[in-house]
Amino acid sequence: MGQPHNHTHSYHTSDTKLTISIFLNVGITVAQIIGGLLSGSLSLLSDALHNFSDVISLIISLIANRLARKKSTTNKTFGYKRAEIIAAFINAATLLIVAVLLIKEAVVRFLEPQQVASGLVIGLSAIAIVFNGLSVLLLKKDSNNNMNLKSAYLHLLTDMLASVAVLFGGLLMQYYHWFWVDPLLTLLIALYLIYVGFDLLKESTNVLMLFTPESIVVDDIVACITTIEAIKNVHHVHIWQLNDDEVHLEAHLDFNTDIRLSEFDVILNQIEAQLFYEFGINHVNIQPEFGKCDSKNLIVQD
Structure with missing residues (x-):
């Protein structure tokens, strides 16, 4: 006797929220890549890279969200219910990959500091905070009970925090000319990505490996x-x-x-x-x- 669950409404609602978040993050990514190249800011380019990974993760989450509600068949008796767990695993893995790339670039920039056009950094990071903040608010409620949406939410939340860090760094570069702050912030962003990504990777791996849930003895x-x-x-x-x-x-x-x-x-x-x-x-x-x-x-x- 299984307990019935009806998630049709929440799935459709999540589809809409994910789609809106995708468009918001495509806009942020394009703007930050152009701004990062023009300003010479590594932290802005790293934020753009993270935003691009957000777009990919959101698309994966949207596909998984739609697959999860496909009906079971005789040769797929569980349907595609695990699609969301696979999406969470992929998104967590991309967080860690992005983090490693950022650490590498931060070390290079530490060794060869470069001047940064901080005014452009400040403006674009402020816009990114607003757009990412909207996406975070859209997915926050649904992320509490869904590993797939949690992975997308974490991508967006970490990117919003990264944008806050980039804004703060831009202000320090503007008024104090502390250009070493740029690679330092990149390094801190990468370490935070590793922190949140590893936890989600472990959680999704446990489900895929059919381990007993940690809450059950x-x-x-x-x-x-x-x-x-x-x-x-x-x-x-x-x-x-x-x-x-x-x-x-x-x-x-x-x-x-x-x-x-x-x-x-x-x-x-x-x-x-x-x-x-x-x-x-x-x-x-x-x-x-x-x-x-x-x-x-x-x-x-x-």
């Missing part, structure tokens, strides 16, 4: 199920997260007596309710057993 689930008097043993347990909304459990139950199928249905309903309300598991597949000779280990090496 298998021993607690076993203890919960075995409180039911008719059950002797819980073994051969697998728990995995399909996507942001679905957590699956499959297990073998060894019964004390040879119960009837109607009795098992009553117990199964009880187990499903307990697992859903106490652990958030909404898809349960139980194999009942009585006197069967097989491994009774909690985790069986298949």
Whole structure:
């Protein structure tokens, strides 16, 4: 008995928000590339590179968002529900790649400092803050419950913070001629990208590898199920997260007596309710057993 979920409205709403964010970031990227080349600002060009990665990540998120609501078929029984997790993984990986490229460029600029047209840097970074701020506000609510949208949101949030840093650096260069601030800010932006990107990469990898969600303790689930008097043993347990909304459990139950199928249905309903309300598991597949000779280990090496 799976718990029903209806995300049709939220998916369509997310499509609209992602599309708006894509257009906003295309505009920022083009403006910052031109401005960075004209001003000679590495931090502005690095922000443009990050913005370009935002555009790619938003497009990936939009595609995944649309794929996720395609219906299941006989040869795709889960449909494309994992498309969003793959998108989150790709977006997290691009954050780390961009960070490495920025660190490399920052080191080069530290060794060979260059004068920067700070006025242009200030103006363009201010515009980027406004546009990225709008995109962040659009996706903030939806990012709380969706790993795919969270990855897009993090791209935009880090870029907005990067633009704030670039603006601050532009002011320091304008009034104090501290041109070393430009590569320093680039380095700080890159380190922050590594910080947020690694966490999301780890989270999406855990889902793709079918690891048990970190919030779930298998021993607690076993203890919960075995409180039911008719059950002797819980073994051969697998728990995995399909996507942001679905957590699956499959297990073998060894019964004390040879119960009837109607009795098992009553117990199964009880187990499903307990697992859903106490652990958030909404898809349960139980194999009942009585006197069967097989491994009774909690985790069986298949």
